[in-house]
Amino acid sequence: MAAQTIPLASTTTAEPAADWDALAAQARAVRRTKAVVLYAFLIAVSLPIILPYFWLVTIAFSAKTGVAETAVLWRSMAVVVPAVVAFWLTAALAQGRRQLWIGIAAVAAFAVFAFALLVGPDLHLGNFIFLWEPDFASVVRSRIGEVKGAVQFPNVWHAFGNSILIAGAQTAIVVTVASLAAYYLSRFQFPGRSSMLRSLLVLHAFPVLTLIVPMFLMLYWIGLLDTLSGVILVLVAFELPFAIFIMKGFFDAVPWDIEMSALTDGASRRQAFVSVVLPQVRNGILAIAVFTFIRGWEEYIFVFTFLIRNSNWTMSLYMYWVRDDVMGVDYGVVSAVGVFYLVPSLILYMAAQRYLMQMSIGGVKG
Amino acid sequence: MAKIEFRNVVKRFGAVEVIPDMNLVIEDGEFVALLGPSGCGKSTSLFMLAGIYLPSGGELLFDGHVVNEVEARDRNVGIVFQSYALYPHMSVRDNILFPLRFKKTPRDEALTKVKAVADLVRVAELLDRRPGELSGGQQQRVALARALVKEPQLLLLDEPLSNLDASLRLSMRTEIKSLHEQLGVTTVLVTHDQIEATTMADRIICMRAGRIEQVGTPDDLYLRPSSLFVASFIGSPPINLIAGEAEGGTVTVNGVRFPVDGASGSLTMGLRPELLRFGDTGFAGRIAQIEPMGREILYVVETGMGAVRVLEQGSSAGHSPGEEVKVSFLPENSLVFETERQKLIAGAHVRAPG
Numbered sequence: 224m225a226a227q228t229i230p231l232a233s234t235t236t237a238e239p240a241a242d243w244d245a246l247a248a249q250a251r252a253v254r255r256t257k258a259v260v261l262y263a264f265l266i267a268v269s270l271p272i273i274l275p276y277f278w279l280v281t282i283a284f285s286a287k288t289g290v291a292e293t294a295v296l297w298r299s300m301a302v303v304v305p306a307v308v309a310f311w312l313t314a315a316l317a318q319g320r321r322q323l324w325i326g327i328a329a330v331a332a333f334a335v336f337a338f339a340l341l342v343g344p345d346l347h348l349g350n351f352i353f354l355w356e357p358d359f360a361s362v363v364r365s366r367i368g369e370v371k372g373a374v375q376f377p378n379v380w381h382a383f384g385n386s387i388l389i390a391g392a393q394t395a396i397v398v399t400v401a402s403l404a405a406y407y408l409s410r411f412q413f414p415g416r417s418s419m420l421r422s423l424l425v426l427h428a429f430p431v432l433t434l435i436v437p438m439f440l441m442l443y444w445i446g447l448l449d450t451l452s453g454v455i456l457v458l459v460a461f462e463l464p465f466a467i468f469i470m471k472g473f474f475d476a477v478p479w480d481i482e483m484s485a486l487t488d489g490a491s492r493r494q495a496f497v498s499v500v501l502p503q504v505r506n507g508i509l510a511i512a513v514f515t516f517i518r519g520w521e522e523y524i525f526v527f528t529f530l531i532r533n534s535n536w537t538m539s540l541y542m543y544w545v546r547d548d549v550m551g552v553d554y555g556v557v558s559a560v561g562v563f564y565l566v567p568s569l570i571l572y573m574a575a576q577r578y579l580m581q582m583s584i585g586g587v588k589g
Numbered sequence: 590m591a592k593i594e595f596r597n598v599v600k601r602f603g604a605v606e607v608i609p610d611m612n613l614v615i616e617d618g619e620f621v622a623l624l625g626p627s628g629c630g631k632s633t634s635l636f637m638l639a640g641i642y643l644p645s646g647g648e649l650l651f652d653g654h655v656v657n658e659v660e661a662r663d664r665n666v667g668i669v670f671q672s673y674a675l676y677p678h679m680s681v682r683d684n685i686l687f688p689l690r691f692k693k694t695p696r697d698e699a700l701t702k703v704k705a706v707a708d709l710v711r712v713a714e715l716l717d718r719r720p721g722e723l724s725g726g727q728q729q730r731v732a733l734a735r736a737l738v739k740e741p742q743l744l745l746l747d748e749p750l751s752n753l754d755a756s757l758r759l760s761m762r763t764e765i766k767s768l769h770e771q772l773g774v775t776t777v778l779v780t781h782d783q784i785e786a787t788t789m790a791d792r793i794i795c796m797r798a799g800r801i802e803q804v805g806t807p808d809d810l811y812l813r814p815s816s817l818f819v820a821s822f823i824g825s826p827p828i829n830l831i832a833g834e835a836e837g838g839t840v841t842v843n844g845v846r847f848p849v850d851g852a853s854g855s856l857t858m859g860l861r862p863e864l865l866r867f868g869d870t871g872f873a874g875r876i877a878q879i880e881p882m883g884r885e886i887l888y889v890v891e892t893g894m895g896a897v898r899v900l901e902q903g904s905s906a907g908h909s910p911g912e913e914v915k916v917s918f919l920p921e922n923s924l925v926f927e928t929e930r931q932k933l934i935a936g937a938h939v940r941a942p943g
């Protein structure tokens with residue numbers, strides 16, 4: 224019986240053997256095509272995102288008053304576009320981490336070198352004049368012979384301070400209130416708990432802009448129009464629901480046992496919250512803090528509507544008025560203000576990126 | 590150390606009455622086990638002792654003082670949770686130090702205590718690690734250390750061994766028992782595993798659906814189970830229960846006749862597998878299945894009254910599947926229960942037929 228099946232098996236394997244190779248080759252081809260399509264897509268998507276920021280920075284450091292020169296942009300593009308393509312190609316072709324890092328380093332070094340060569344001579348810091356000359360608008364205008372009509376700008380550091388104040392205060396309030404509220408929602412049963420949770424989400428679903436007129440009236444009546452605290456209050460109110468919702472997810476993921484254990488170990492409810500529960504939702508707190516801060520930093524519509532005096536300007540208003548006043552004259556200065564406005568968000572994102580990534584992991588549990 | 594007393598304790602969650610009426614005394618220094626199937630209210634009772642749950646009614650006494658409303662943190666109770674509940678962001682040392690923080694123990698003294706208790710449960714070399722870097726058994730020891738470091742008057746263990754693998758469970762059983770012998774602290778162990786309860790505890794409190802079914806030594810529960818529930822919960826493999834009608838001094842089950850002393854009416858006979866013997870007399874059956882269990886062999890015998898389990902000493906089977914056998918037992922090894930009320934009839938026995 225067994226002796227009969229052996230020759231039978233060897234004849235049958237001979238034929239499909241060719242088939243196996245063909246199938247493997249086919250699978251390889253499919254995988255390769257998929258990889259090519261994926262990286263083509265990544266290149267196509269990343270270029271339009273990277274280019275505007277790149278231009279913004281290039282213009283900020285190279286444009287001159289009254290000159291609308293685009294040659295430098297084309298030259299810088301000649302560096303960036305190949306660099307982005309080369310980056311993705313390295314990512315696609317690299318085998319192993321080491322190769323990837325070496326490849327990226329090589330691409331970066333080459334790009335920096337080419338950039339220094341092609342764009343370097345045009346770079347200067349003159350567009351950042353607003354950092355040390357509050358009346359830069361008049362200075363810039365005088366360069367092309369216009370003298371009158373410049374907007375009275377406050378010191379940019381004053382606007383910067385206002386923005387930090389608004390974003391910072393808003394963050395502090397949102398983080399504190401959201402943590403406490405979310406903890407309560409997560410731990411205690413009370414009538415109306417589930418409808419409260421539902422309404423938290425619904426609140427977030429409405430476009431806040433629709434409330435701008437009633438908000439204006441309310442602030443006017445309580446006397447907080449054209450004050451920073453008024454804007455902070457409004458922003459806090461709009462940011463809270465979602466922050467509470469996110470934080471509740473984090474608290475839900477902290478086991479009861481741990482808290483109960485702390486209570487039997489001699490902690491009061493508050494001590495247990497602070498020393499045992501809070502450390503475990505640290506990532507959630509960092510995440511909502513960063514998002515709230517950046518929301519406040521970017522805020523434009525409400526500050527535009529509720530703040531009037533130029534001593535109350537935030538960076539976004541400053542940016543708006545710079546654009547309004549000197550755009551036609553000197554778009555280098557406008558870009559420089561943009562870069563200055565962008566840097567804090569960028570630093571914050573980069574510093575907190577690790578925690579923000581975890582939000583999607585920890586927060587969804589609830 | 591403390592003497593614990595439940596007096597008519599009731600616990601409700603909303604409309605659900607989990608513990609209807611609990612009465613129990615645990616002596617100072619005793620090691621008792623709360624044994625029962627999952628969901629019967631063991632943890633709930635334990636959490637009331639710890640002060641995590643407030644009793645809905647009745648009185649809970651420590652050394653004669655009502656403690657119903659005393660906060661958890663003032664009770665000086667050490668508890669090991671089923672999940673261990675270690676604080677993940679703290680090192681093992683800080684975990685064990687945690688209870689001392691609130692006792693305002695001076696730092697030097699606290700560290701000495703931590704060292705001592707860590708030596709006791711053999712985690713001294715793990716003090717700088719995080720709980721996440723420990724194995725299940727090590728986490729468990731750390732949880733024990735944390736519960737013991739405050740020198741509690743009462744030690745509560747909620748299914749402490751259920752997350753461990755079999756061999757570790759065996760060694761931790763011995764270790765916890767010897768810890769109790771060393772420290773003499775009143776200990777309440779919650780478990781659904783009858784072997785854990787019988788091997789570790791001085792007394793077992795067998796619970797069913799929030800009620801105490803029987804309280805006694807492991808021997809009491811094994812030899813004189815007060816009800817069918819306890820009889821079937823204690824012992825492994827489980828007891829054989831055979832129901833029949835007694836008339837004129839004989840229980841008849843499907844034509845098989847067992848002479849009976851001291852009982853009549855609808856009866857259920859309880860025959861422990863390890864107390865059954867193959868022989869020339871007894872009720873007849875055919876071996877359906879053989880399960881070697883190391884030093885013992887479990888036979889499943891098909892009889893006219895259903896399948897009967899017989900456990901024999903020895904490592905090689907003396908019988909083969911399909912073999913016709915007769916099974917007998919000593920009358921004093923039999924238990925007789927009232928089928929209706931499911932209660933033991935004390936002193937009643939049946940004899941093997943023929």
Ligand SMILES: Nc1ncnc2c1ncn2[C@@H]1O[C@H](COP(=O)(O)OP(=O)(O)O)[C@@H](O)[C@H]1O
Binds near residue numbers: 602605627634
């Ligand atoms: N916090 C609670 N809220 C509502 N029901 C609960 C709560 N805790 C326990 N129960 C219910 O009480 C019963 C006993 O639970 P428990 O004491 O945890 O059982 P076990 O004996 O397995 O430890 C279960 O039916 C459980 O659903």
Ligand SMILES: [Mg+2]
Binds near residue numbers: 628631633747748
């Ligand atoms: Mg339990």
